[in-house]
Amino acid sequence: AQSVTQLDSHVSVSEGTPVLLRCNYSSSYSPSLFWYVQHPNKGLQLLLKYTSAATLVKGINGFEAEFKKSETSFHLTKPSAHMSDAAEYFCVVSDTDMRFGAGTRLTVKP
Amino acid sequence: GAVVSQHPSWVICKSGTSVKIECRSLDFQATTMFWYRQFPKQSLMLMATSNEGSKATYEQGVEKDKFLINHASLTLSTLTVTSAHPEDSSFYICSATPPGGPYYEQYFGPGTRLTVT
Numbered sequence: 001a002q003s004v005t006q007l008d009s010h011v012s013v014s015e016g017t018p019v020l021l022r023c024n025y026s027s028s029y030s031p032s033l034f035w036y037v038q039h040p041n042k043g044l045q046l047l048l049k050y051t052s053a054a055t056l057v058k059g060i061n062g063f064e065a066e067f068k069k070s071e072t073s074f075h076l077t078k079p080s081a082h083m084s085d086a087a088e089y090f091c092v093v094s095d096t097d098m099r100f101g102a103g104t105r106l107t108v109k110p
Numbered sequence: 111g112a113v114v115s116q117h118p119s120w121v122i123c124k125s126g127t128s129v130k131i132e133c134r135s136l137d138f139q140a141t142t143m144f145w146y147r148q149f150p151k152q153s154l155m156l157m158a159t160s161n162e163g164s165k166a167t168y169e170q171g172v173e174k175d176k177f178l179i180n181h182a183s184l185t186l187s188t189l190t191v192t193s194a195h196p197e198d199s200s201f202y203i204c205s206a207t208p209p210g211g212p213y214y215e216q217y218f219g220p221g222t223r224l225t226v227t
Contacts, residue, residue: 042221097159098144103151
């Protein structure tokens with residue numbers, strides 16, 4: 001069985017400050033892990049993915065995530081938030097199929 | 111590349127009627143397509159997986175007679191919500207996997223918002 005927990009339902013940051021969106025997972029196998037972003041009334045866009053290669057994964061728009069097996073975590077970070085980053089972010093774990101976390105809403109204040 | 115479209119983007123229908131949602135892979139052939147449902151402020155829940163030319167595999171708790179899925183070609187899958195009721199109102203999202211690609215390589219459509227009155 002696999003599951004994913006996003007530890008924060010809502011994160012608010014000021015523009016220009018760092019972003020941290022937390023994700024923990026459980027999986028019976030070596031999972032693949034993803035972060036997706038969803039803007040209002042839009043489909044999902046893949047930010048980055050981990051598929052058992054380098055543990056530090058760089059994605060689009062300056063985002064990156066680090067796979068930590070010992071902590072079963074895959075937190076998403078960005079050094080400096082931009083207003084356009086405001087959206088819903090989903091952490092996804094996949095071994096036999098894809099399971100989505102509940103989502104974290106990121107708000108960026110001017 | 112790897113663009114998936116959905117039509118319509120927004121549909122309102124009356125209770126008891128049926129509505130069809132189309133999912134198309136525009137620049138690749140999709141052997142497998144997935145249908146998800148998303149309630150407001152909630153995550154995506156997988157409804158079913160469809161492979162071209164075969165019957166869809168539904169997740170537990172999803173009524174296959176209510177949510178009819180047809181994957182008749184490598185670029186088109188349809189979801190028909192039959193005898194829709196207000197509780198079927200939701201955001202429906204499809205995704206597609208290119209041939210030979212791993213199942214987790216999914217490209218998502220923009221979604222269809224269904225409102226049943």
